[in-house]
Amino acid sequence: MKRREAIILKKNIQDMPLKYFILTFGCQMNMHDSEVMAGILENIGYTAAENKEQADILLINTCCVRETAENKIYGLLGRLRKLKYEKPALFIGIGGCMTQQERTAEKIKNRFPFVDLIYGTENYHNFTELLKTAQDSQKTVLQLSHQINPVIEGLPIKRASGFRAWVVVTYGCNNYCTYCIVPYVRRNERSRQPGHIISEVKDLIAHGYREITLLGQNVNSYGKDLEQPSDFAGLLTEVNKISGLDRIRFVTSHPRDFNQRLIETISSCEKICEHIHLPVQAGSNHILKRMNRGYTREHYINLVESIRRSIPGVSVTTDIMIGFPGESDQDFQDTLDLIERIRFDSAFTFVYNKRQGTPAASMEGQIPDHVKSKRIKVLVDLQNKISKEINLREVGKKHWLLVEGTSKTNNQLLSGRTRSNKTVIFPGPHYLNGKIAEVEITEGKLTHLEGKWLDNYC
Ligand code: SAM
Numbered sequence: 001m002k003r004r005e006a007i008i009l010k011k012n013i014q015d016m017p018l019k020y021f022i023l024t025f026g027c028q029m030n031m032h033d034s035e036v037m038a039g040i041l042e043n044i045g046y047t048a049a050e051n052k053e054q055a056d057i058l059l060i061n062t063c064c065v066r067e068t069a070e071n072k073i074y075g076l077l078g079r080l081r082k083l084k085y086e087k088p089a090l091f092i093g094i095g096g097c098m099t100q101q102e103r104t105a106e107k108i109k110n111r112f113p114f115v116d117l118i119y120g121t122e123n124y125h126n127f128t129e130l131l132k133t134a135q136d137s138q139k140t141v142l143q144l145s146h147q148i149n150p151v152i153e154g155l156p157i158k159r160a161s162g163f164r165a166w167v168v169v170t171y172g173c174n175n176y177c178t179y180c181i182v183p184y185v186r187r188n189e190r191s192r193q194p195g196h197i198i199s200e201v202k203d204l205i206a207h208g209y210r211e212i213t214l215l216g217q218n219v220n221s222y223g224k225d226l227e228q229p230s231d232f233a234g235l236l237t238e239v240n241k242i243s244g245l246d247r248i249r250f251v252t253s254h255p256r257d258f259n260q261r262l263i264e265t266i267s268s269c270e271k272i273c274e275h276i277h278l279p280v281q282a283g284s285n286h287i288l289k290r291m292n293r294g295y296t297r298e299h300y301i302n303l304v305e306s307i308r309r310s311i312p313g314v315s316v317t318t319d320i321m322i323g324f325p326g327e328s329d330q331d332f333q334d335t336l337d338l339i340e341r342i343r344f345d346s347a348f349t350f351v352y353n354k355r356q357g358t359p360a361a362s363m364e365g366q367i368p369d370h371v372k373s374k375r376i377k378v379l380v381d382l383q384n385k386i387s388k389e390i391n392l393r394e395v396g397k398k399h400w401l402l403v404e405g406t407s408k409t410n411n412q413l414l415s416g417r418t419r420s421n422k423t424v425i426f427p428g429p430h431y432l433n434g435k436i437a438e439v440e441i442t443e444g445k446l447t448h449l450e451g452k453w454l455d456n457y458c
């Protein structure tokens with residue numbers, strides 16, 4: 001019996017809508033892609049399952065930025081073999097960044113022949129047809145698109161939240177940092193038309209959304225590829241004019257393309273939140289050059305100073321990597337020194353990981369694992385100390401939070417985010433969910449703040 005017949009038979013017997021579950025790995029762009037996949041599936045009659053065991057169709061949205069992410073996915077596929085054996089009608093699809101690499105897609109097909117469909121990041125527009133083809137097939141269907149698709153508008157989206165939404169401004173990346181696989185799997189940068197972005201935001205406001213996060217691998221280069229060139233500052237100014245919207249965020253910013261006009265725009269637009277995520281990657285000019293980041297440590301330090309001068313109360317967070325090929329003890333010290341000088345509110349810290357096909361993978365001077373382990377520990381300890389000190393200084397301050405729901409660690413408490421993107425947990429009534437509530441900070445912890453509600457909300 002073909003997979004689709006088995007699925008339809010099951011639907012008829014149970015007379016219940018078929019269920020889907022999506023497992024997502026990686027960044028916010030991947031999480032948003034999963035919202036698109038969910039929208040497509042709901043459009044053709046599927047409903048969300050609570051877990052993978054209840055699902056009739058299970059999609060895995062993969063990440064390949066680091067080897068550890070890939071290994072997790074191989075481990076998961078190994079475990080799914082048993083689930084598929086117990087439930088042969090279960091449809092398993094795997095897509096996203098990892099499968100965009102042709103060799104990896106072939107490897108998955110050979111090692112895990114029970115997978116029904118392997119697709120890439122450029123297959124969402126024809127996903128329904130692809131799904132039907134795979135359901136009719138007895139073998140794994142592998143469909144990767146090698147051409148760079150233009151931006152596709154109008155795909156359905158089932159958003160995870162009812163009041164915060166991601167809105168893509170650019171797809172792909174042109175930067176080719178020498179360690180990074182993203183430009184190879186996500187392809188060249190393509191900007192959406194400003195009109196499409198504005199319409200999407202207006203539609204979200206009409207549906208009760210209060211906060212939007214503009215998404216791109218390098219939002220600061222938005223618009224360069226459009227026929228009528230536009231820029232990110234111009235886009236932000238237009239989004240800021242949309243009435244009914246409370247908060248605007250954006251990720252990720254690239255230090256090379258973050259200019260004074262953008263700083264002035266952020267400082268003058270009242271809806272743009274005071275938080276800049278500005279990956280620095282390294283504090284040594286020698287390493288920044290080898291990484292092809294296109295800026296120096298001096299440029300970065302001046303930029304942060306300028307941001308802090310113009311945007312009162314701004315928090316600055318970053319991504320930092322250690323163990324890049326050629327990183328000497330002095331280079332590592334330069335990174336520590338930069339962290340002490342900037343004092344980031346928080347940082348995502350990474351150990352350099354070889355990605356096949358990227359220039360850094362074949363560079364001389366690969367750093368031994370034991371050196372990387374030592375350096376990452378020193379780095380994390382230093383950043384934790386700074387984050388804790390900064391959070392302690394928040395005690396006694398008042399903040400307006402967008403309340404996101406119950407706290408992940410204590411379901412008696414609510415969790416919300418300040419404009420500066422700090423998570424605050426506090427006791428409060430559940431009707432505050434999705435509202436903007438005022439709190440006073442009572443405790444500063446390493447990763448979050450604690451507060452008390454001041455009885456105000458809007
Ligand atoms: N576009 C963003 C930028 O320019 O920083 C970030 C995209 S990347 C998916 C997120 C982070 O992963 C990067 O900032 C970098 O620190 C880390 N990363 C990327 N490639 C890596 C590698 N080969 N090994 C370790 N970390 C890596």
Ligand code: SF4
Binds near residue numbers: 176
């Ligand atoms: Fe990767 Fe660099 Fe592009 Fe970020 S800017 S996605 S790190 S190539």
